[in-house]
Amino acid sequence: MAQTIDKLEQIHIGKKGAAPIAAPGWAGKPADRVTLVDCDVHHNFHDPHQLLPYLPKFYQEHLLDQGLHLPGAGYANTPFRRTRPDIKDPALQERDFNFSLEFTQKELLDRWNIDFALLTGPPVFLAVAGLPDPDWAAALVTAFNDWTIEHWLDRDPRVVNAILVAPNDPALAVKEIQRLAHRKDTVAVMMPMQTPDLFGKRRYHPIWEACAEHDLPVVSHIGGGSPGSTPTPVGFPSYYMENRMTRPSVASAQAASLIVEGVFEKFPNFKVALIEVQQMWAAPLMWHMDADWKAIGDQTPWLKRLPSEYFREHIRIGSQPMHEPPQTEQVYQMLEMLHADETLIFCSDFPHFDWNDPVTVLPKLDERMHRRIFAENALDLLRISDDMIEAVVA
Amino acid sequence: MKRIVVGKVAEIPVGGRKIIVPFRGRAGIGIFNVNGSFYALRNICPHKRGPLCTGEVAGRSSTTAPPSLTDGFVGYEREGEIIRCPWHAWQFDIASGECLVDPDLRVKTYPIIIDGDDIIVDVDVSDFVAKG
Numbered sequence: 001m002a003q004t005i006d007k008l009e010q011i012h013i014g015k016k017g018a019a020p021i022a023a024p025g026w027a028g029k030p031a032d033r034v035t036l037v038d039c040d041v042h043h044n045f046h047d048p049h050q051l052l053p054y055l056p057k058f059y060q061e062h063l064l065d066q067g068l069h070l071p072g073a074g075y076a077n078t079p080f081r082r083t084r085p086d087i088k089d090p091a092l093q094e095r096d097f098n099f100s101l102e103f104t105q106k107e108l109l110d111r112w113n114i115d116f117a118l119l120t121g122p123p124v125f126l127a128v129a130g131l132p133d134p135d136w137a138a139a140l141v142t143a144f145n146d147w148t149i150e151h152w153l154d155r156d157p158r159v160v161n162a163i164l165v166a167p168n169d170p171a172l173a174v175k176e177i178q179r180l181a182h183r184k185d186t187v188a189v190m191m192p193m194q195t196p197d198l199f200g201k202r203r204y205h206p207i208w209e210a211c212a213e214h215d216l217p218v219v220s221h222i223g224g225g226s227p228g229s230t231p232t233p234v235g236f237p238s239y240y241m242e243n244r245m246t247r248p249s250v251a252s253a254q255a256a257s258l259i260v261e262g263v264f265e266k267f268p269n270f271k272v273a274l275i276e277v278q279q280m281w282a283a284p285l286m287w288h289m290d291a292d293w294k295a296i297g298d299q300t301p302w303l304k305r306l307p308s309e310y311f312r313e314h315i316r317i318g319s320q321p322m323h324e325p326p327q328t329e330q331v332y333q334m335l336e337m338l339h340a341d342e343t344l345i346f347c348s349d350f351p352h353f354d355w356n357d358p359v360t361v362l363p364k365l366d367e368r369m370h371r372r373i374f375a376e377n378a379l380d381l382l383r384i385s386d387d388m389i390e391a392v393v394a
Numbered sequence: 395m396k397r398i399v400v401g402k403v404a405e406i407p408v409g410g411r412k413i414i415v416p417f418r419g420r421a422g423i424g425i426f427n428v429n430g431s432f433y434a435l436r437n438i439c440p441h442k443r444g445p446l447c448t449g450e451v452a453g454r455s456s457t458t459a460p461p462s463l464t465d466g467f468v469g470y471e472r473e474g475e476i477i478r479c480p481w482h483a484w485q486f487d488i489a490s491g492e493c494l495v496d497p498d499l500r501v502k503t504y505p506i507i508i509d510g511d512d513i514i515v516d517v518d519v520s521d522f523v524a525k526g
Contacts, residue, residue, distance in 0.1 A: 086448035086480035353483050360442040 034115040034389055035371075036358055037378035039219065040275050040318055040347035041108065041117040043152055045144075046099040054143035062136060069136075070127040071225075084351050097122070098351045101152050101159065108350045109158055112358055115375070115392050116384060117350075118188065119152060119161050120221050120275075126192035129224030134169035141166045142176060153185045157391040160384065162190035162219045170203055174210045181214040187382040188217050192224025193274065194231065199254045200261030212267040217316075217381050219273045220254070222247045251277035252285050255315055259289065262302040264314045271381055275318030275347050283337040286311050312339050316381055318347035319373065320356045328363050335365075341372040345381060399512045400425055406432070406513070409474050413437060413447050421445065423504060425513060426488050428475055433488050434504040434515050435477075440493065444481030446501055451477050454485060454494070 045051065048068050052060050087107045098104060108114060121144065131137040141164045152159050163180045165173035180186050189211050197203060199220075211218055230236050231246040251274040258264065258272060289307035297303060303310075317338065325331060338344060349355040358374060365373070379389075406412050406427045415422030421437040424447025439446040453473035459466040476485050476494065485494040486501055493499035505516040 084480045085450050085478075086445045353480070355481065357442065357444075357481070 033393060034375050034379060036112070036114050037116045037118070037346065037375050037382070038108070038112075038114050038348045038350070038358075039118045039273065039345045039378050039382075040120050040221070040320060040349050041104065042098055042122060042350065042352065043101075043104065043119045043148065044097045044099055044122040045147065046097075051140070051143040051147055054146040055139055059136065059139040059143075062139075068125075068140070069131075070124065071130040071132075084353055084355065087351060101155055104152075104159070104350075105156065108348070109156070112348075114358075115158060116378070116382075116388075117159050118219065118378075118382065119148060119159060120190060120219070121148075121162075121164055123221060123223040123276075125164070126194075126221060126223035127225065128164075128166045129168065129192035129195050130229065131166070131168060134166070134172060137166035137168045138172035138176065142179075145176070145180060149183070149185075153183075157388065160185050160187040160382065160388075162188040164190045165207065167191060167195045167204065167207065167224075170207050173207045177207070177210040177214065177216070181210075181216065184385065184388060186216065187384050188219045188273075191218050191220045193220045193222045193250055193254060193277070194225035194229060196229060198257035198261075199272070200257030200259075200263055202261075205263065205266065208263055208267050208270050212270040215269065215383050217271040217273060217383070219275060222250065222276045247277040248281035251317075252281045255282070255285060255311065256289065258315070259307050259310045260300055260303070262300070264310045265302055265304065271314050271316065273316035273318065273345060273381060275345075276320060276349060277318065278321060278323060279317050279319070279338055279344065280323055280334060282311065282315075282317055282343065283334075312342050315343065316345050316377065317343050319344055319361060320347040320349045321354050322356050322361050331363055335362075335369065341369055342377065344373045345378045346374045396517055397507065397514050398517060400434075400515050401513045402511050403432075403508060403513060404511065409451060411447065411451065423447070423515070425506070425515070426451070426477070428488050431489070432506045432508060432513055434506050435486070435488065435491055436502040436504075438501070439479040439481065439484065440499045440501055441479065441484050441496070442481055444479050446477065446479045446486065449478045449480040449483075451488070 048063060052063060055063060087103075104117065109117060125144065128137045128140055131140075145161075145163050148161060153161055161183075163176065163186050165176050167173055177189055189207075191199075191207070195204075208218070225231065231243060231250060237243050237246060255272075255274065264270060286308035289311075293303060293307050323331070323334060325334065334340075335344070346358060346361070348357065362373070400414050400417075400423075401412050406425060408427050408429060410427050412425045413422055414425065415437070417423045424435050424437050426433045426435070426447075435447055437445055437447040451474060453470050454476055455468055456471045457466055457468045461468065475488055477488050478485050484496070486492065487494060491501040491503040493501070507514040507516060
């Protein structure tokens with residue numbers, strides 16, 4: 001005699017959240033301190049027209065006439081036309097690109113017991129960096145930041161923001177930082193990583209100076225660019241996979257530029273996180289730069305310390321997409337070579353297809369390393385105050 | 395062995411699926427109708443434990459050579475026979491449970507019996523977790 005089971009619609013994965021409690025190596029109590037900070041949560045608008053109320057009339061007309069008119073020959077990071085198919089929103093009848101706070105709460109914050117989620121916006125929107133009209137770029141990011149404040153930040157203390165700035169005219173980026181720096185939920189500044197010029201160039205120093213003034217780090221996500229700014233020095237790759245392989249070289253070039261041009265000598269409390277660019281590139285970069293500093297450091301005498309020391313103090317690396325080397329042992333070697341207890345910050349990349357959940361992203365770690373990567377490195381980086389922490393762990 | 399009726403044949407048309415939870419743990423199983431044949435897979439991806447059975451059922455692209463003027467037409471094959479995990483998009487053969495991108499991986503499959511209108515899954519008694 002066969003037995004019958006009722007159909008249940010709900011899919012249950014994991015227990016009550018993924019839970020630091022269940023995470024490999026975890027020994028902490030989730031209630032008494034911050035245990036999980038996610039530094040890459042992509043929130044998104046459903047339709048560009050949602051930005052209209054946050055634009056001046058002049059730019060409303062522009063949006064209605066031209067659309068966002070974002071440039072770029074990059075690739076959407078959403079193959080198969082979707083984000084994670086397991087989390088579509090039934091009401092939208094389409095794949096959900098994280099259009100609402102409720103969706104984030106249900107599918108990310110509550111399910112995985114996330115204490116703080118850093119909003120990083122829709123990656124395609126980072127193409128504002130390539131807009132030829134710097135005022136339109138600035139109006140768009142201002143509208144986007146104001147929309148984010150109303151629909152996301154004011155409604156959940158776990159949600160914190162990397163305010164988006166457009167690097168096209170650095171003076172306008174500074175103006176946007178000054179406009180929003182006073183907000184408690186402004187904990188970082190988002191700069192597209194593919195900018196018209198390298199991060200170390202002096203044209204960008206006013207942006208870094210404004211960040212340093214307000215103790216805000218830059219979190220820079222891969223993306224941006226412009227029709228003239230190719231992701232490799234030898235042009236555009238044909239395929240999406242090739243395009244993904246170019247990311248570490250972009251990160252590496254930006255990190256070297258920041259260090260060698262002396263940005264961290266000039267702004268000693270300034271920090272930059274480079275996210276969604278993999279990780280391992282950073283180890284040979286540090287080694288190679290240290291070797292060169294000893295040999296040819298005379299050509300950049302303003303660098304008073306080993307380049308790797310600037311890196312370890314000022315640059316952070318996102319954990320997604322995490323390498324999956326053939327041997328688990330190689331993961332531990334990699335973490336050691338990266339000084340991961342100082343440099344690595346957990347990023348999920350929710351809700352994209354290649355996201356990393358906090359439980360399976362890394363093998364079992366010792367408790368200290370686990371805490372550094374999943375919480376403390378991010379808390380040291382982001383401008384998160386003690387009362388904000390109290391509000392989420394209480 | 396224990397036989398469990400998990401649904402009616404008419405519930406799952408060709409190309410369709412039904413996910414049943416809880417079943418052998420919280421994640422459940424997915425029942426698939428591939429061109430009239432029924433298959434059951436565990437709803438946990440052996441790569442990173444994602445909810446495999448909620449992924450997209452599709453085929454895969456195929457070609458014999460890189461694109462060129464005279465060769466390398468890119469076709470599409472096995473439509474409806476392959477599921478892509480919603481996390482990281484790895485492909486699995488629904489019928490066998492084999493991972494098509496990593497020969498070392500396989501998702502657990504369960505035997506299915508069709509008895510009249512009933513779809514029945516054969517499981518070990520120890521696999522069955524009662525509802526509630």
